Amino acid sequence: MSGELLAIFVGALLINNFTLAYFLGLCPFFGVSARLTTAFRLGLANVFVMLITSLAAWGLETFVLVHAPYLRLITYIVVIASTVQFVEMLLKKAAPALFRALGIFLPLITTNCAILALALFQTSRGYGLLQGLVFALGAGGGLTLALVLMAGLREETELSEVPSLLRGTAMSFFIAGVLSLAFMGFAGLFSGSG
Amino acid sequence: MRLPETARLVLTLGIAGTLSGVTIVSTYRLTLPRIQANQAAALERAVLEVLPGGTSMQRLVWGEHGLAPAATGAEGGDSVYGGYDAAGGFVGYAIPAAGAGFQDTIRLIYGYDPGRRRIVGMEVLESRETPGLGDRIFKDPEFVAEFRDLAVEPRVALVKGHGEGPNEVDAITGATISSQAVVRILGQANEAWLPRLPPAAEAPPLPPPQERRPVHPGGERGGPVPGGRAGEGR
């Protein structure tokens, strides 16, 4: 059991990293990775939203959508967005410091593809509650890892003489490409295939 | 006519939601038969592919009373498929199985002949193995052919180089890991299923044609869903 959870976690964190292997959540990945601190916070916000999403999707799937699976997409979107907003309000009251750190990123990611994909994958893989939460933790951690590495690298390029045509987006894609190459080394890690 | 603000908002969303619901449901109704037919055809094709000689099939559910045809309304957890020849004679079981591959989960189905205690066919349903490498577990004819007549005793084993034994599978050079994964998945499924499967003579018979229902993969919860069960793309 714990072996399976480890495989789910490492799978989502490293092997099939949402950003670098599944191409999910690229917009914030490229948009908000110019500064290390913001990137890190965005990552944390992602972990947070993903945990909520996983919970919401599991609840929907178990109690609501059993008889109307065709409404899955539309309910996911609506429910995830509103749950996150609700939790955001709670957070504002209960933990204002945390809210200040993460707050501005929440609207940015509540309905982005990484979040929705997390819900869809979790469902299509038939994960239960615990598996889903571990999956969300791994996926969110993976996004954070990718974001933080990316931000560090991008800050470094600012001191370099990057050719002018490459500055900006193309450069970010090359960094992501090489990062993605490097992450291929994690293939099969802890999945019992080694 | 001016509605109060909130009412207006609720009304707008209500109308939009209703229209959206109606559209989705009608599309669902419209496409459902086709989609189910597609899925059933794909499943049937796969089952019959791994059970040479088979021409028809049914889903068998493992429940309290052992293995029983799904058509009888048997409820339970896991299921396999039974394959039958044109005369209605039992050909073998098709067992779906899944496990970790090189990149991600590999889903496959394999045919098992309980009479000869041999695996008689194997097809990969879904994998994200590396194109050109790991995907040779279903693209490499030699590798696939290894599973046409493979003894399950003492256990299915992977060897590098040329395996002679009836239970040995040659690893694909450059895709040892994926090959190993396939063999491991088979082994685990064998362990789980072989003790449960009745010998050919006692296999549940094929019900008469009029009682057959279309087979939906995944059982009750089947049917098309947005995002599908259809893998996760690459």
Next chain:
Amino acid sequence: MSETPRLVVQPAPFLRPQVTTPRIMGDVLLALLPCLGVAGWLFGIGALLVVAAATVAAVATEWALAPAPRGRSLADGSAAVTGILLGLTLPPSFPLWMAALGGFVAIALGKAAWGGLGHNLFNPALVGRAFLQAAFPIAITTWVPPSGPLALYRGNLALPLMQSAPDAVTAASPLNLMKFQGDTGDLGSLFLGGIPGSLGETSALAILAGGLWLLARRAFDWRLPAGMLLAVAALSALLHGVAPERYPSAAFMLLSGGLLFGAVFMASDPVTSPTSPLGAWIFGAGAGVLVVLIRLWGGLPEGVMYAILLMNAATPLLDRVTQPRAFGHRRWQGSARA
């Protein structure tokens, strides 16, 4: 009275550094000679052609892509270092056109795109190799047994863009044997060479000779290779001690695969490793841990390349958290930019 000469006015200090960047690169080239020699001796002409293809392509790409004035950037010799290092990480029967493509990618994507020498974030030779490994995973894992100084392999001569004719004899590298057959071979041949593997990695002796030269010439930060090797040794000794039948010995882990070569020549690339001594230790140790992780629990038999690339990616972060504590400050309270 003395006639006034035309005086040069330039800022202090007026003493020149004893070590220059081209000299460092020259030292690396010299340090690679034993490996090159062993590669030629064991794997023959084919091996040297592979290295030559990668090097020529790397140098040509540097010449073509570097900012004006053309060719000035060749003077520091780093493009040649990159090319040779790339070549030495390839298998002996590797198609020459692929080696050349690798050389091109190493410099174009690995170096020029970031602004040239000193600005790259990832080890260029390894970027080239990672690209090749992802592009041609079979060719790059096809090993042949050593076949003497006159050998040329059919694989070498594949036409551009085309597959190589399979070589008659292929062999499994020690790590493959360990991973898939649980067979760890004998340590003597791992030390001396004469086993299947990438060109530069087979002889631990030759690599150590090069490493000692670099050490003597202070051409690298010794903490980087030391950290990496120590981490691998410590971790694998621990695992071997706990479960000797499942995990290979530390000696096997140290001598097999590209670990020594990677630690001595590639983890030590100054450009892509942290500048601070503490950062260097962490970099080395992190790479070592990743190698053990990938080798023992990952899908791939070897992980040195990925380990180093991953630590390259973490280098900016390491640099940040290991800034030296400035003199007279309690702890590092710097940087500033949040």
Next chain:
Amino acid sequence: MPDPITPSAELLKGLWRENPVFVQVLGMCPALAVTNSAVNGLAMGLATTFVVVMSSLLVSSVRRWVPKQVRISTYILIIATFVTVADFALQAWTPALHRELGAFVALIVVNCLILGRQEAFASRHSVVPAVADAAGMGAGFTLALVMLGSVREVLGMGSWFGLSLFGPRFEPWVVMILPPGGFLMMGVLLLLFACVADARRRAGGRLYGGREAA
């Protein structure tokens, strides 16, 4: 926006001047995720075009009646509906393609391109320009995906739309159809676009008869 709004101009700008992928860098996730072959790129592009055109059509026709507090929610509802429709249709008529695209069809819902168009254009213009704009954006998106898919398929499999190009002895560059290949090729295409745009800016010329770049 100083330019006069004519349907043909709206159509064309999406192809080049405001190409959603290469210029606006929107909808990156599907653009990279499914473009390991030209046909997948095309299918994804067309599905997206369908959704964006239909949504724009609906949004621009109902824009007067939707209060602004629930504007976004309504748009999302509309988009999600069309995505579900597209998803079912693909499942029913092209099951093989649907398998390849997988969850990314459903993920069209969150494609920033689509919501962006509703917000930025359809909700402010009448039906004809809105549909023209959406069609242009969809076409630009499709063009970009097919370009990316073509390059990746040609190098990664030696074929184009499934047609073998180099014969059986071609050595495919597997990396191109793997995730890193997507990032790297996208980088290369962006670089090329930047080069062309740069050259064009210097020459003061025009491409595609579009309006002058700023």
Next chain:
Amino acid sequence: MSLLAGAAGSFRHGVHPAEHKESTAHLPVERMPFAGRFVLPLAQHLGAPARPVVQPGDRVARGQRIAEPGGFVSTAIHSPVTGQVVAIAPRPHPQGRLAEAIEIAVDPFDLQRPPRRPPLAWRELTDDAFAAAVQEGGLVGMGGAAFPTHVKYRLPEGRRVHTLVINGCECEPYLTCDHRLMVERPEAVLRGAAIAAARLGVETTVIGVEANKPDAVTALRAALDGRGDVRVAPLAVKYPQGAEKMLVRALFHQEVPSGKLPLDLGYVVNNVATMAALADWLERGQPLIERVVTVAGPGVRRPANLLVPLGTPVRAVLDHCGGLTADACEVVLGGPMMGTPIASLDVPVLKGTSGILAFTAAEAQQPSEYTCIRCGRCVEACPQLLNPSRLGRLARAGRYEEMEGYFVADCVECGSCSFACPSGIPIVQLIRVAKAALRERKA
């Protein structure tokens, strides 16, 4: 390595340039004959420039005060010769611009007797009076910065000093002036130190001398003659051992906090030559009118240690040493690590001029510059434990504000980083420019 050095009583990091001291270390100090004209810039110490108290045409005696302090952090200037003031006008200054200076023509018929007066009763003076007396002598730190010495003896209210540190490191290559002084006049150094110690009320005095000057250690110990309150401490040979914060770290394992002075830890640091000058002034009445200068380098025909009257043109000093070699093309005042390059040989020797070095084309050639390869050598060189690589890169990118986050203000401009850099990056120069820009922005 640096670990070992730390254990042996040194500071962390630093560099080991070739010493080049062998050409002059054994040469006794010889007196330089008077040149014809002397130029005495009013700004040759840190702080406010001095104010002239003579007029052109005035006759001045050797040792006569010709300029008064321009403030508290400022000091007096005395005529090095008997002669006549010919001008008070801008003259070439080693810093590279023209600066207001008093020009004096020597009286060729005068005997040029050294100024003498009975010893001053310095023990009886109040603190203020003592500081004023020292200031009257025109004394400045002779270790390089030319900081007015009296300031260090006018302790702020309530401040206690427990140790006097005498800096005999002379860590810069080529220079041997302090070395010769310690060998030839150890008792003068010790007498000055005794005065300083008595005035500061310290219990201990420590003289730090790098281990490459064993004869200086021997001479000082011999002159001590068994006195227990002064300790001579040999130190590892490493640049910049002589920087006061490094010296305190090396001797006492204490780091002077950033932005503070050794004084804040209870140390006062003075150069050996400053001590000798203090003794000469208080005991004999000879103000600071001459100093020992090392003339060396491959571009000098006859290297020497000379006792040079201040204000002597560099050209005259070099001529006295046989002139420059034909291929000499660079002349530096001070040491090769921190010295000032001069564009004209007409600039004078100042109070802070410890050496005149001439280099030939071979040494003066600019190293080819490559990009930073992040090798970390500069990091391991920087005695202030900064990250010069990063500072240099930030400076190149013009991101000066960010440099403050990397403690650019703590840089002592020792040049170790530039010296260590294999890519020939003029890091310390980039830092100087950045610091200047930052100061300008703040102002």
